[in-house]
Amino acid sequence: MKLSDIVDFNPKRSLKKGVYASFVDMASLPENGRDISNIVTKIFTGSGAKFSNNDTLFARITPCLENGKTSLVSGLQNDEVAFGSTEFIVLAAKEPEYDSNYIYYLCRLPEFRSYAQSRMEGTSGRQRVAWQALAEYEYIFPSKSYRKQAGEILKKIDDKILLNYQINQTLEQTVRALFKSWFVDFEPVKAKITTLVAGGSQEDATLAAMTAISGKDTDSLAIFEREHPEKYAELMATAKLFPSAMQENVLEDIPLGWLQTDLSNLALLNISSWTKKNAPKSLKYVDLANTKWGVIHSTEDFLFSDAPSRARRILKSGDTIIGTVRPGNGSYAFIEEDNLTGSTGFAVLSPKKDHYSTFIYACSTSKNNIERLAHLADGGAYPAVNSDVVLATPCTIPTKDNDALISAFHNYVKSTFDFKKNISIQNSSLEKIRDMLLPKLLSGEIDLSVQAQILNIIMEKA
Secondary structure, three states: OEHHHOEEEOOOOOOOOOOEEEEEOHHHOOEOOOOOOOOEEEEOOOOOEEEOOOOEEEEOEOOOOOOOEEEEOOOOOOOOOEEEOOOEEEEEEOOHHHHHHHHHHHOOOHHHHHHHHHOOEOOOOOOEOOHHHHHOOEOOOOOHHHHHHHHHHHHHHHHHHHHHHHHHHHHHHHHHHHHHHHHOOOHHHHHHHHHHHOOOOHHHHHHHHHHHHHOOOHHHHHHHHHHOHHHHHHHHHHHHOOOOOEEOOOOOOEEOOEEEEEHHHOEEEOOOEOOOOOOOOEEEEEOHHHEEOOEEOOOEEEEHHHOOOOEEEEEOOOOEEEEOEOHHHOOEEEOOOOOEEEEOOEEEEEEOOHHHHHHHHHHHOOHHHHHHHHHHOEOOOOOEOOHHHHHOOEEEEEOOOHHHHHHHHHHHHHHHHHHHHHHHHHHHHHHHHHHHHHHHHHHOOOOHHHHHHHHHHHHHHO
């Protein structure tokens, strides 16, 4: 059978010119991932691929095709028609109930992607594959009932991966909220000041800071003290590290005894790189394209002799990496393992002390700082910043008891970082299992009478 026997290519979708509609650009398609990262609203001018929920978007142009940009559309309203890049090929199932998931995963099949790449045409750097070439792809399809079940198995794995990703995003937001409260908005300091101005004692001010830090009111703190006396004492000790007054500064008032500076006080920049003298035989490479918004989606294994010339930055656990090319694209991550090699397109911030690591990450990858870097980037088609600009990320830190308060922040968020790491490891396991099962399920090789057992094994291994 040909793919066109089960797929309608670029099906006719009705969308009036001049109306606002949901829009997906090429950058919003992940590499080797299912789910679209961002859907915005734009005026439809009459140009672009049109699609609905459960359609597959297949990037037809180099290097997006080679990089694995393919997504299954979701998140639109029922019967909503959206539009996107003209470089998308839209694949819609002739029988959506059976084939929507199956078609997406078929587009992930390595042999199908190789087939598509072999039929690309055009000038170097602008090669494309035509939808007509994909329509001619031949495959021995299992029955449609099997295709439905196979697609559902793979979907459940990706659903779990997506849920884990969303959990990690929520955890990261809690870290960012705490950082902003302590080191940007100075909420514990301001809580103390408000209490003292109202005539409260230093003890009352400390209690107010404890409320600001923990989010617990006075009654809840009393219960917390009875049930968790050691943690209560730790919370009180942290609250006492915050001053009870502000001081004037050039740009804004800051806590008394603190310093408005930059990350060069806490971090070292690009401290180690591979050379021919110290190079390993092989390496695990982290590239900008596979690193987005705090997540390293994939790595590549190379012999050093075959690795890209930019594979030179030595990465260690606790480092923060930030892409300097198009920094607004969010190519940043916290390094959670040793023995990785990063692109020279990253600025690598290594903590001067271990407990600085989480502060450096939260500060350098904040929304405001990513916007700052994007604003400072220049260079035409590939706007970039110098790595020194990343190191010069502004921050406000205590000068007295510097280590104590930053260490307290690290202790508060370290368990969150550890939990995030474990979830990321689980996702890596799920991705490997999915990729192992994918060709066997698509071809009909696996007996689906043991479908439940397959899923149980998957979740146990994850």
